[in-house]
Amino acid sequence: MEENITGMLSAEEIRIADKCVEKALALGASKVRVTLNKSLMELFGTLDGVLDKVSHCLDRSMSVCLFADGKYGSFSTNRLVESELDDFLAKSIATVRMLAEDPCRDLPDPERTAKDAKTGKELGLYDPSYPSLTSSERLKMAMDASVFERHKGEGLISEEGEYSDSIYDTLTLDSNGLCCRHTETSFEYGVESTVKDADGNRYSGYWWDSKPKLEDLQIATCSETAYQRAMAQIGPKKIPSGKYTMVLDSENSSRLVTPLTSALGAFALQQKNSFLLDTLGKKVFPEWMTLKDMPLAIGQPGSKLFDSEGVAARETPVIQNGVVKEYFVNTYMSRKMGIAPTIEDVIRPVLEPCVAPGMDKPSRMDRDALMALAGDGILVTGFNGGNSNSATGDFSFGVEGFLFKDGKIVHPVRETLITGNLLTLWNNLLAAGDDARTCKSKVIPTLVFKDVDFSA
Amino acid sequence: MFNPESYYLDLFQVTPGTLEELTGLGIKKGGSYCDLFFENTTYHELLLRDGIVSSGGFHIDYGIGIRVLKDDRTGYAYSESTDARSMRDAVKAASMIAQGGRCRPAGADLGHRPYSAAASEAKREWTRPGSKVGPATPNDYYPFERDWRAAETSGFVPYMEKLQRKISAGDPRVLKVIVSLSSQVSDIMMYNSLGELTFDTRPMGTIAVSVVFGQDGKVENKTVSRSFRTGAEMLTEGLLDDIAGEAVKGIDERFAAKRPKGGKMPVVMGAGASGILLHEAMGHAFEADFNRKGQSIFSGRIGEKVCREEISIVDDGTIPGNRGAVNFDDEGVPGQNTFMVRNGVLESYLHDRISAAHFGVAPTGNGRRESFRYAPIPRMRATYMLGGKSTKEDIIASVKKGIYVDQFSNGQVQIGEGDFTFFVKSGFLIEDGRLTMPVKDINIIGNGPQALADITAVGNDPKVDDGAWTCGKGQSCPVSCGIPTVLVNNLTVGGE
Numbered sequence: 001m002e003e004n005i006t007g008m009l010s011a012e013e014i015r016i017a018d019k020c021v022e023k024a025l026a027l028g029a030s031k032v033r034v035t036l037n038k039s040l041m042e043l044f045g046t047l048d049g050v051l052d053k054v055s056h057c058l059d060r061s062m063s064v065c066l067f068a069d070g071k072y073g074s075f076s077t078n079r080l081v082e083s084e085l086d087d088f089l090a091k092s093i094a095t096v097r098m099l100a101e102d103p104c105r106d107l108p109d110p111e112r113t114a115k116d117a118k119t120g121k122e123l124g125l126y127d128p129s130y131p132s133l134t135s136s137e138r139l140k141m142a143m144d145a146s147v148f149e150r151h152k153g154e155g156l157i158s159e160e161g162e163y164s165d166s167i168y169d170t171l172t173l174d175s176n177g178l179c180c181r182h183t184e185t186s187f188e189y190g191v192e193s194t195v196k197d198a199d200g201n202r203y204s205g206y207w208w209d210s211k212p213k214l215e216d217l218q219i220a221t222c223s224e225t226a227y228q229r230a231m232a233q234i235g236p237k238k239i240p241s242g243k244y245t246m247v248l249d250s251e252n253s254s255r256l257v258t259p260l261t262s263a264l265g266a267f268a269l270q271q272k273n274s275f276l277l278d279t280l281g282k283k284v285f286p287e288w289m290t291l292k293d294m295p296l297a298i299g300q301p302g303s304k305l306f307d308s309e310g311v312a313a314r315e316t317p318v319i320q321n322g323v324v325k326e327y328f329v330n331t332y333m334s335r336k337m338g339i340a341p342t343i344e345d346v347i348r349p350v351l352e353p354c355v356a357p358g359m360d361k362p363s364r365m366d367r368d369a370l371m372a373l374a375g376d377g378i379l380v381t382g383f384n385g386g387n388s389n390s391a392t393g394d395f396s397f398g399v400e401g402f403l404f405k406d407g408k409i410v411h412p413v414r415e416t417l418i419t420g421n422l423l424t425l426w427n428n429l430l431a432a433g434d435d436a437r438t439c440k441s442k443v444i445p446t447l448v449f450k451d452v453d454f455s456a
Numbered sequence: 457m458f459n460p461e462s463y464y465l466d467l468f469q470v471t472p473g474t475l476e477e478l479t480g481l482g483i484k485k486g487g488s489y490c491d492l493f494f495e496n497t498t499y500h501e502l503l504l505r506d507g508i509v510s511s512g513g514f515h516i517d518y519g520i521g522i523r524v525l526k527d528d529r530t531g532y533a534y535s536e537s538t539d540a541r542s543m544r545d546a547v548k549a550a551s552m553i554a555q556g557g558r559c560r561p562a563g564a565d566l567g568h569r570p571y572s573a574a575a576s577e578a579k580r581e582w583t584r585p586g587s588k589v590g591p592a593t594p595n596d597y598y599p600f601e602r603d604w605r606a607a608e609t610s611g612f613v614p615y616m617e618k619l620q621r622k623i624s625a626g627d628p629r630v631l632k633v634i635v636s637l638s639s640q641v642s643d644i645m646m647y648n649s650l651g652e653l654t655f656d657t658r659p660m661g662t663i664a665v666s667v668v669f670g671q672d673g674k675v676e677n678k679t680v681s682r683s684f685r686t687g688a689e690m691l692t693e694g695l696l697d698d699i700a701g702e703a704v705k706g707i708d709e710r711f712a713a714k715r716p717k718g719g720k721m722p723v724v725m726g727a728g729a730s731g732i733l734l735h736e737a738m739g740h741a742f743e744a745d746f747n748r749k750g751q752s753i754f755s756g757r758i759g760e761k762v763c764r765e766e767i768s769i770v771d772d773g774t775i776p777g778n779r780g781a782v783n784f785d786d787e788g789v790p791g792q793n794t795f796m797v798r799n800g801v802l803e804s805y806l807h808d809r810i811s812a813a814h815f816g817v818a819p820t821g822n823g824r825r826e827s828f829r830y831a832p833i834p835r836m837r838a839t840y841m842l843g844g845k846s847t848k849e850d851i852i853a854s855v856k857k858g859i860y861v862d863q864f865s866n867g868q869v870q871i872g873e874g875d876f877t878f879f880v881k882s883g884f885l886i887e888d889g890r891l892t893m894p895v896k897d898i899n900i901i902g903n904g905p906q907a908l909a910d911i912t913a914v915g916n917d918p919k920v921d922d923g924a925w926t927c928g929k930g931q932s933c934p935v936s937c938g939i940p941t942v943l944v945n946n947l948t949v950g951g952e
């Protein structure tokens with residue numbers, strides 16, 4: 001029985017969540033939503049090939065959204081003891097009643113909620129081999145992944161690796177009869193290597209992989225990749241400030257997509273704190289750019305059948321041929337703004353491969369091919385701080401990477417900044433590859449932009 | 457008579473015998489040290505949007521974190537229940553560290569001693585539970601009068617509404633205002649295999665506003681926050697005026713601001729929030745875990761002169777009511793003020809118990825954690841530079857061409873390389889010693905040791921910022937930062 005798997009919700013915990021809905025209504029709530037979360041993470045960390053850290057993290061919490069007298073509040077506790085529920089809920093309802101009425105608050109229309117998330121395993125994100133994995137096997141994977149002994153005489157001064165796996169189980173219920181569950185496992189290895197050059201300068205490189213199923217985890221090459229990424233940074237040279245073509249690798253490209261999806265969120269739009277205000281249905285991006293939300297992909301990280309309200313996820317274009325097709329609008333914001341609700345946030349954004357008109361589409365669409373397509377420019381392989389202004393789209397980010405000429409890397413660059421406006425930047429998109437990392441929930445490939453301001 | 461020991465023991469439903477049994481079990485299979493961290497935190501939050509406080513709530517987080525050390529290595533587990541079986545299971549999970557993998561060379565043995573009331577007696581006078589109102593002990597860095605847990609939520613609503621009205625009245629261009637008020641009180645109890653039993657009750661109140669302004673079809677935003685380790689008495693008229701005033705200050709400049717031409721130039725860091733420079737440029741690189749692992753650019757450089765003699769930089773957990781204050785850190789080590797740089801010379805890393813044992817020094821009270829779910833690691837508290845002799849005006853006047861910056865949103869550092877960045881929300885160009893064109897939304901990048909060496913003037917106006925700074929290092933931690941006006945001769949400024 002699944003209830004016996006540590007980290008998964010037990011029948012007793014689900015019964016308490018059910019009871020919570022019932023008790024909240026009895027205590028005076030008009031509507032209620034309860035979300036039960038449980039997770040277990042096991043971690044084995046190594047330092048320089050030696051076991052350095054072991055963690056065992058079992059989490060459990062219950063969140064309760066209460067609607068009473070036209071008012072709303074949200075509460076949570078990790079004290080899942082039935083005898084304490086009455087007191088918790090009574091205090092919660094008393095708190096709600098101190099707040100102002102807000103007629104826009106409501107549960108989602110039951111017609112819009114997910115009906116097909118019954119077992120939690122519909123999306124194929126649960127690895128049935130998870131319960132049989134032993135501590136010895138975890139430890140062995142962590143230890144075997146190290147390359148410290150291989151490279152310690154070759155500049156490697158520190159290697160910090162972490163193998164971890166987790167199971168996450170969540171159940172959402174509401175007083176309209178909603179009941180959806182999502183269960184997933186995750187197996188991950190990440191490693192940071194630090195190397196030292198002949199002058200004592202240090203450089204670090206990080207690499208990782210993560211998969212819902214252990215058999216798919218690419219653990220063997222992570223440490224070597226991290227080491228090589230650190231070594232590749234030795235000998236950085238300064239570049240003159242100016243405009244360059246920027247190739248942004250797929251490890252980092254989602255950094256430039258997140259501000260777009262945030263700006264399309266109703267919380268920003270309703271506050272007029274969005275540089276994409278009033279853009280729905282308008283072409284504000286280049287026509288060769290298409291971004292979709294694809295949350296229903298079986299077995300893919302990030303997939304989910306419902307949002308936090310229980311609203312059914314669906315595959316939908318967000319930006320299609322440069323036209324904004326979707327705002328992310330939950331029930332509350334829908335009523336406040338007087339527009340139709342959608343989903344509260346993008347779940348699994350996917351940017352489609354593309355090449356700007358006038359450019360020859362290469363046979364391959366990976367990073368090296370796109371550098372060749374760009375000719376000269378700067379390959380960005382990491383961000384170092386920075387931010388963007390949600391109201392204007394102005395951004396400035398610290399970056400590191402490599403100068404390249406004729407599609408070939410010349411030397412590393414660092415202490416460098418890119419600055420501009422997100423709308424301008426995306427309208428200068430030259431190409432998007434097909435090499436998005438399969439371990440990420442944001443499926444964004446290598447990107448190429450022209451005329452990016454680099455300061456160095 | 458109030459008995460703090462029984463308050464905490466009762467809260468977590470344990471006895472001294474249980475504590476000793478658990479730590480004994482933790483080191484039974486070869487562990488060198490074991491500690492227990494009990495936490496009961498209540499968070500409250502209220503949100504004003506579109507003129508009404510229409511959402512709010514509270515959250516309860518309760519549990520125990522158990523750490524077993526085998527020399528430098530850490531085993532960690534936690535339980536959200538403090539029943540005997542759950543805690544024993546967690547101890548067994550944490551003690552796996554002593555059983556697997558090859559051992560590294562042994563560091564100092566932190567050891568194990570049985571519990572004794574006398575051993576913890578000295579600690580008790582430092583602490584008191586939040587429900588008790590009374591005079592602070594000499595080492596209570598966050599005395600408070602009104603416990604957030606007992607205060608009526610309804611009383612805060614008019615306060616937030618008043619703040620919103622003040623902001624809206626302060627500038628006709630205000631389009632939207634969001635006000636959030638969050639508070640938390642944590643009851644903490646710590647016990648370790650040295651027999652040390654420590655208690656603490658930690659309050660925190662944070663009020664933040666986000667304001668959107670419109671002018672001629674253009675939109676700008678601004679956020680302001682204040683955060684203190686104190687009770688609900690922090691919500692004064694003075695605080696209202698302070699926040700409302702800052703929220704609408706400098707909006708003309710925001711609308712007029714332009715991107716500067718990027719490149720290397722002198723940067724004058726305004727007093728207060730510019731302390732983010734210290735946090736990113738050297739604070740993280742001075743956290744001793746990075747140095748223990750040889751990863752930091754400052755590894756092995758204690759005792760070196762790294763900057764001008766007039767520069768001293770501290771990390772201080774003893775500022776009363778400050779967001780970074782700690783009566784005890786999360787390993788039960790008393791809060792203290794640590795000189796990282798004294799008169800230009802690197803003096804101390806920021807240590808937790810592991811790194812202190814590794815380097816053979818006393819812990820500095822920097823072993824901190826987000827919650828019982830995390831093992832403690834070296835973290836900053838309030839990091840600031842002591843004042844110098846120059847005036848702000850003289851420092852600005854000394855710059856032919858550069859920029860002046862005074863408001864920030866975030867920063868980051870690469871520990872190995874020492875490259876740090878911080879994002880500037882507002883500032884000015886400096887031309888011929890005068891502030892001229894406003895600038896905003898630019899990132900600045902530099903290298904830690906080089907930036908320190910490039911500080912050529914230190915102002916006489918030291919200030920610690922009271923904003924809600926949160927440091928992320930795999931886990932969040934409340935901190936603060938400060939600095940007098942300083943001139944850094946050469947940083948890279950983002951621009952066109």
